[in-house]
Amino acid sequence: MSANLFECQHLAKRYGGNTVVDDLSFSIAPGECLGVIGPNGAGKTTTIRMCLGLTTPDAGRITAFGLDMPRDALAIKAQLGVVSQIDTLDPDFSCAENLLVYGRYFGMSAAQIRPRIPQLLEFAALSHKADAKPGELSGGMKRRLSLARALVNDPRLLMLDEPTTGLDPQARHLMWERLQLLLQQGKSILLTTHFMDEAERLCSRLLVLDHGRKIAEGRPRELIAQHLEPDVVEVYGNGALALAQAEEHAALRALAARVEVSGETVFFYTAQALPLLAALGQHHQLRTLHRPANLEDLFLKLTGRQIREDG
């Protein structure tokens, strides 16, 4: 028996000739928030579906709470809370009824669920919407109701598939706050996301997926330090592209460890930004932005800047 709450070993899933998940292993320790990031089509949702026993892996093994998936799927799911990418709230029920009906799926009685409903609604900042139907809620409220619904069985582990996609910044921050609170309460979380600030803020450990394979794994700050130079200087404006390409600017480029072009913007990655900034100061028509390297830089370095076909 391992100390891990959840463990996947050598998972693989193929659809036809297309390998969607390839030799993927990871684990979640109690109290940990593991983030899974990757471009569209990287295999994030398929991985979650396998973890929930909704689709059977072609190879590999999934264990949770000492139980085997998919053999003990129902016993495992009794201890999980799931927020899927698409809201599956019942449009005919009020918020309170949604929680009651969902609790019954866990074998809970109305008498067990009812006392929890006000707490769950308060947690979701929806106390004033107890009698409103999901159709009357904003996007952020719906996602928080989905989160509250996932907590009805007091799960040990939450699986959240892009919980903040499509939300405005206020709603996203409120969702983050709630997730932080759950982590403080000792819950564990598996989270997929497209937002690097979300991953950096919430996740103690990250898994970077691309084309179904794990291409990096580690703590956010360590991953950045491991793969990137600490500083980034972004350059925009007339003549920016020439800096990256023209022969006459080779000396300036030599001040950076790496130069990348994306659209009209040039990115200089460097360990020593000051000489580079001084040199760039000679070009008055250019605008520069000097910032520390972040997860987004890491993500783009690992998975490339080109748009994915299904992106």
Added chain:
Amino acid sequence: MNTTTVATTPSHWAAPRLSGRWWPVFLRNLLVWKKLAIPSLVGNIAEPLMWLVAFGYGMGALVGQVTIATPQGNMAVPYILFLASGSICMSAMNAASFEALYSAFSRMHVQKTWDGIMNAPVSLDDVVLAEMLWAGFKALFSVTAIMAVMLGLGISHSPKLLLAWPVLLGVGITFSCIALVFNALAQGYDFFTYYFTLFLTPMMFLSGVFFPREQLPGVVRAISDWLPLTNAVELVRPLFMDQWPEQAWLHAAVLLAYTVAAFWLALALTRKRFAR
């Protein structure tokens, strides 16, 4: 520790694995329906009642009596009684089919209710079972309302109506299983129009609901013998006339065979649909 175990994908055709977890799913549908029960009641009995009034009294005046075979020999019955006893089977069929097609498809595909349920410890098999029983219940509800109206109109006072009631629940369940097969295959609501116009409507005319099957040409009648609605009508009609059905076990066995085969097929196709 064992590092790699190759998981074997369980066959979609494996025997149903059913548990008591279908009940909260059934209860969910019941709670939604309770909110809409009264308008739903009106819709459920208005249409069959119109058929009954228009055909029963209108056509009945032209037709007069219809002769049917019973274990005690031929028996002449008023056309409206003949029609009522057949059309109640049609109502059970329609109510179950609508629920297991349009409503179940909304929950499965449009609202993704099933996906939400399966994130909880409820298996797909139990969800399908719940939908099947729920559509059967909806049929029973329609049938009960129509029976009450028929009793009120004095069309039949047979004490055997009490027995017709559970039989009609069974008829609803048979058609809900068949409908769930098409639900599993559907990509959109349009698909169900084919089911209704190409399967259910012709069956209505071939199963002795509106006129005795003796009127049908021999070949058509031989096909008609094996239609589920025919077997339902053959079981239910005599009960309306306080008679026992002939070959009751044969008709019940045909309906049971349809039910079991259709449920298994529906389950296999639905598992396949969800195993993306």
